[in-house]
Amino acid sequence: MGFSEQLLGKPEDWVLDLDRHSVLMVMSEAEMAAAQLDAVDAGALPILLKTLPADAEIPPSALSSASVLVLEVSPASNASLERLSAVRALYPELPVIAAVRDANLPLVRALLKQGVRDVVGLPLPHAELVEILREISTELRAKPSSEVALGQLVTIMKSIGGVGATTIATHLGSELAARNTGRGVCVFDLDLQFGDAASYLGLSSELSISDLLEAGSRIDGDLLRSVATTTEGGLHVIAAPVDMMPIEAVNADQILRIIDVARQQYDYVVLDLPTNWTNWALSLVARSTAIFLIVELSVGSLRQAKRQLQLLDSQGINGSHVHVVANRVEKRMFRAIDLDSASLALGHPVELSIHNDHPLVRAAHDQGVLIQQIRAKSKIIGDITAFLPRLGVEV
Numbered sequence: 396m397g398f399s400e401q402l403l404g405k406p407e408d409w410v411l412d413l414d415r416h417s418v419l420m421v422m423s424e425a426e427m428a429a430a431q432l433d434a435v436d437a438g439a440l441p442i443l444l445k446t447l448p449a450d451a452e453i454p455p456s457a458l459s460s461a462s463v464l465v466l467e468v469s470p471a472s473n474a475s476l477e478r479l480s481a482v483r484a485l486y487p488e489l490p491v492i493a494a495v496r497d498a499n500l501p502l503v504r505a506l507l508k509q510g511v512r513d514v515v516g517l518p519l520p521h522a523e524l525v526e527i528l529r530e531i532s533t534e535l536r537a538k539p540s541s542e543v544a545l546g547q548l549v550t551i552m553k554s555i556g557g558v559g560a561t562t563i564a565t566h567l568g569s570e571l572a573a574r575n576t577g578r579g580v581c582v583f584d585l586d587l588q589f590g591d592a593a594s595y596l597g598l599s600s601e602l603s604i605s606d607l608l609e610a611g612s613r614i615d616g617d618l619l620r621s622v623a624t625t626t627e628g629g630l631h632v633i634a635a636p637v638d639m640m641p642i643e644a645v646n647a648d649q650i651l652r653i654i655d656v657a658r659q660q661y662d663y664v665v666l667d668l669p670t671n672w673t674n675w676a677l678s679l680v681a682r683s684t685a686i687f688l689i690v691e692l693s694v695g696s697l698r699q700a701k702r703q704l705q706l707l708d709s710q711g712i713n714g715s716h717v718h719v720v721a722n723r724v725e726k727r728m729f730r731a732i733d734l735d736s737a738s739l740a741l742g743h744p745v746e747l748s749i750h751n752d753h754p755l756v757r758a759a760h761d762q763g764v765l766i767q768q769i770r771a772k773s774k775i776i777g778d779i780t781a782f783l784p785r786l787g788v789e790v
């Protein structure tokens with residue numbers, strides 16, 4: 396399927412085709428007009444056109460649904476080159492075809508070195524583009540991994556340390572696991588320095604995320620499942636490293652590869668992230684299908700949460716995927732007014748809240764068991780269960 400005359404007449408339009416494989420073409424208005432696109436037939440690949448200046452940011456939501464990206468690169472513009480690097484870092488598996496004016500050999504080599512799949516000259520020579528797209532489409536169709544529906548990627552972010560992210564990640568993971576009859580649920584403790592998810596769940600393992608980080612290209616579903624430990628309730632957990640490791644030492648491509656494999660293995664992959672931002676953490680958040688940002692109703696926590704929301708927004712991360720959760724809310728504070736003023740301060744709704752019950756949570760952590768094992772019915776678990784509809788799970 397190509398695209399219609401009508402679309403060419405209005406190049407600023409987005410045409411979304413939800414077929415699994417699609418080509419996203421991002422070019423400036425002038426190049427879009429200069430290219431004779433009506434002659435392109437990509438061999439049954441749907442093509443989405445996005446008209447954007449060569450240095451403008453591409454919304455991650457657009458990228459995440461693309462199978463191939465044709466991207467205008469303006470070598471004279473730093474912003475344009477950075478845009479390309481950002482795409483490569485965020486979506487290392489996405490084949491990128493750089494479209495460049497007056498490409499010379501050193502430039503082509505530099506682009507290929509960056510991992511660009513191919514380079515085409517501008518104005519777009521349709522015959523060449525068609526050839527490249529045909530080649531890639533054949534490859535994509537032959538790829539078995541693309542047949543597997545990816546599991547949801549659920550990220551738990553904290554406004555400040557100690558706000559309850561790990562407690563929520565482990566209990567949300569357990570609630571999902573209790574209801575999932577499919578491929579299962581895995582919690583990844585990516586708080587590489589202070590991770591305590593395994594200990595909260597009473598699990599001890601010699602194996603951890605380090606083993607997956609060190610596995611390089613040997614990473615696959617079997618290795619992943621062998622590194623995971625499993626709770627009595629059937630929740631899989633990838634523990635944080637036993638020895639502290641510097642979070643910036645993590646190879647971003649490797650961690651993205653690990654999480655991709657995990658999403659082929661499990662229906663839900665729940666991430667417990669470190670408080671400090673790194674490029675890899677941001678890349679994971681950009682790929683997440685749901686993000687829970689945990690706050691408490693204190694000035695400090697709300698201030699940091701606001702900064703994080705601004706960061707997500709600056710990365711084009713869709714605000715509707717971001718659910719703010721107020722944890723440790725005192726019963727008397729459960730009045731709407733407090734949550735409303737927190738929402739106002741954040742400029743984002745506080746959608747969910749969790750009761751404060753320190754003795755209960757502490758007892759569970761100390762014994763390495765779930766809250767449910769100490770008290771069958773608790774407000775906290777009821778509050779966490781209320782997250783599930785946001786993940787498409789009926790309660």
Ligand SMILES: Nc1ncnc2c1ncn2[C@@H]1O[C@H](COP(=O)(O)OP(=O)(O)O)[C@@H](O)[C@H]1O
Nearest residue numbers: 556557558559560561562723750751752753756
């Ligand atoms: N709803 C809650 N009520 C009372 N205490 C809580 C609650 N949630 C978490 N806590 C306590 O807060 C502390 C930090 O929790 P944790 O989950 O480790 O936070 P984080 O992972 O954000 O650092 C723990 O001592 C835990 O017992």
Ligand SMILES: [Mg+2]
Nearest residue numbers: 560561586591
């Ligand atoms: Mg934690």
